[in-house]
Amino acid sequence: MVRFPGFSDMATGKEAVSRRLVNRLQLILIVLSRQESAAVRSSYLPAPHTESSALCQFSPAGLTIPCPVLFRRELPSRGNFIPDKARYGNAGSFCAIFLRMIENLVIFDWSGTLSPDAVRFAEDGNLRRELQRSGLAALGAATPETFWNGIVNPTWEEGSTTAAGYAEMIVQRIRAVFSPAVPDDRIRASAARFVDSYLTHSAIDGRWRPVLQQLGEDPSVVTIIATDHYAEATGYLVRFLGEMNIPAVPLKDTSDAPSPFVVANSADLGAHKADRAFWETIRNSLGLEAVRRVVVVDDFGFNEETGDSYGERQKVETRKEATLALLGGVFGVPASFVPFMWERSGSSGQDKKICGALIARASGEIERYLSEG
Numbered sequence: 119m120v121r122f123p124g125f126s127d128m129a130t131g132k133e134a135v136s137r138r139l140v141n142r143l144q145l146i147l148i149v150l151s152r153q154e155s156a157a158v159r160s161s162y163l164p165a166p167h168t169e170s171s172a173l174c175q176f177s178p179a180g181l182t183i184p185c186p187v188l189f190r191r192e193l194p195s196r197g198n199f200i201p202d203k204a205r206y207g208n209a210g211s212f213c214a215i216f217l218r219m220i221e222n223l224v225i226f227d228w229s230g231t232l233s234p235d236a237v238r239f240a241e242d243g244n245l246r247r248e249l250q251r252s253g254l255a256a257l258g259a260a261t262p263e264t265f266w267n268g269i270v271n272p273t274w275e276e277g278s279t280t281a282a283g284y285a286e287m288i289v290q291r292i293r294a295v296f297s298p299a300v301p302d303d304r305i306r307a308s309a310a311r312f313v314d315s316y317l318t319h320s321a322i323d324g325r326w327r328p329v330l331q332q333l334g335e336d337p338s339v340v341t342i343i344a345t346d347h348y349a350e351a352t353g354y355l356v357r358f359l360g361e362m363n364i365p366a367v368p369l370k371d372t373s374d375a376p377s378p379f380v381v382a383n384s385a386d387l388g389a390h391k392a393d394r395a396f397w398e399t400i401r402n403s404l405g406l407e408a409v410r411r412v413v414v415v416d417d418f419g420f421n422e423e424t425g426d427s428y429g430e431r432q433k434v435e436t437r438k439e440a441t442l443a444l445l446g447g448v449f450g451v452p453a454s455f456v457p458f459m460w461e462r463s464g465s466s467g468q469d470k471k472i473c474g475a476l477i478a479r480a481s482g483e484i485e486r487y488l489s490e491g
Contacts, residue, residue, distance in 0.1 A: 221338040222488055223406060223449065225414045228345040228355060229320060230421030231458045234473045236320035237421045238466070248315055253308035254288070258296025268295055271427045277348050278384050284316075284348035285309040317354040325474055327362050329481040334364055334378050339488065341379050342400060346428070349385040356381055369403055380404065392440045397448040412445055412453040413487045415480050420459040456483045 229236040238244065245262045249255040259265045273287040288309040289302070297305065322330075333341045343355055343366070352368050359366040359379055366379035370386055382400055389395040401407060418438040422429030438455075445453035458480055460472050 220340050220404075220406060220409060222336075222340075222411045222413070223409045224333055224339055224341045224484060224488075225344050225412065225416070225445075226341065227416035227418070227458070228322075228343055228351070229347065230417045230419070231415060232322045232326055232343065233320045234323055234421070234460075234469070236316075238469070239316055239319045240422070241462075248312060252312035252315065253304070254292070254312055257292050257300060257305060257308060259288075259292065266427070274428065278346050279388050279390065280385060281349045283313075283350050283385075285313045285350065287348070288312065313348075313350055317350060320351075320354065320358075322358045322362065323473065323477065324362075325477045326481075327364075329484055330359075330362065330364055330379075332485070336488070339378065340404060340406070342382050343379065344382045344391055344396075344400075346384040346390050349383070352381055352383045352386055355383070369400060372403055392437045392444070394444050394448065397444055401448055406449065409449055410451060411487065411490075412449050412451055413456060413484055414442065414445065414453050415456045415458055415484065416441075417458045454487050456480050456487075 226232050239248070240262075242262050245265065246255075246260075249259055249261075249265060254260075254265075259269055269288055269291045273291060276282060277284060277287040285306065286309075289305050292300070292305050292309070293302070330341070333339050343359075345351060345355070356366050356368065359381075364379055365377050366381055367377040368386060369380050369382045372380055380400075382396070384390045384396065387396050387399050389399070391397075416438075417434075418441065419429045419434045420431075427433070442453050442455055458476055460469070460476060463469050463472065
């Protein structure tokens with residue numbers, strides 16, 4: 119049996135301590151399984167008792183996990199944990215077990231922040247091409263104005279706070295307003311092509327990778343990708359992070375598969391980021407009642423295309439003020455804001471340079487905030 123330091127003094131074997139209490143103490147047990155790589159193996163040095171096949175027992179929650187444990191020679195200065203990586207079974211996969219003391223909450227926006235390309239997708243010239251390519255133009259949504267005013271803006275509230283999805287919103291509006299006589303399967307095929315192209319173009323900019331990986335390695339940090347979006351976006355976001363070797367789970371799945379990266383989508387939570395319920399759900403689901411620092415990296419819709427009502431400047435300012443105030447109220451500490459706002463130059467190459475400079479600046483700001491005592 120492997121004993122976790124810090125727990126034996128808090129609870130005896132006779133005490134039944136719920137997972138909820140463990141969360142309140144800011145302690146999270148993470149079990150992640152994936153293929154073991156040579157790079158990962160080489161970064162963890164075995165201690166003398168590496169080959170032990172002892173059971174890892176998480177005493178307060180009564181959770182026992184059978185796996186041989188690899189120990190690190192040096193433990194981090196904060197957070198109580200001994201097991202860090204474990205080989206598991208004949209398939210060559212490993213279990214990563216972290217006992218985390220969460221002190222810092224870092225929150226990233228997705229569209230326009232982690233993914234500048236997501237908003238560039240909606241620029242007039244590109245959007246016209248995508249409407250043609252997907253088949254939506256032939257069904258009546260041939261111009262950006264028609265697309266925003268006839269499809270997106272009227273359905274945004276429902277589409278971004280329910281499980282219906284972006285494609286379903288498009289189907290409903292095409293059927294009701296533009297092409298009621300067209301067979302459903304044709305409308306659905308066009309909507310699916312458009313949504314897949316949009317979300318595929320919304321990948322996370324690779325220049326964020328260093329700071330994201332650094333956050334994932336810090337046992338005091340949990341990182342939330344918080345987005346007002348459609349239901350389909352959750353799966354794409356988890357996939358994009360996975361492609362960067364950053365394991366993430368949707369908020370709704372954290373009880374079964376905890377992770378240092380969590381995707382919180384308004385469509386899954388039933389509320390927008392400017393709503394108190396959004397942040398209370400995150401706090402309660404992850405047991406984040408006692409974080410010491412909250413850092414927010416966001417554009418609050420500033421970077422959205424002009425036809426998208428979400429990006430209207432007054433709405434952006436109102437959303438920013440409401441969200442930062444809510445974060446302070448829900449988590450009990452003032453939120454530090456790292457802005458990620460940029461004006462289009464009209465040149466994709468110049469915009470890429472601007473975004474690169476913003477990413478570097480934001481990464482530095484995050485590191486500075488977290489290094490403050």
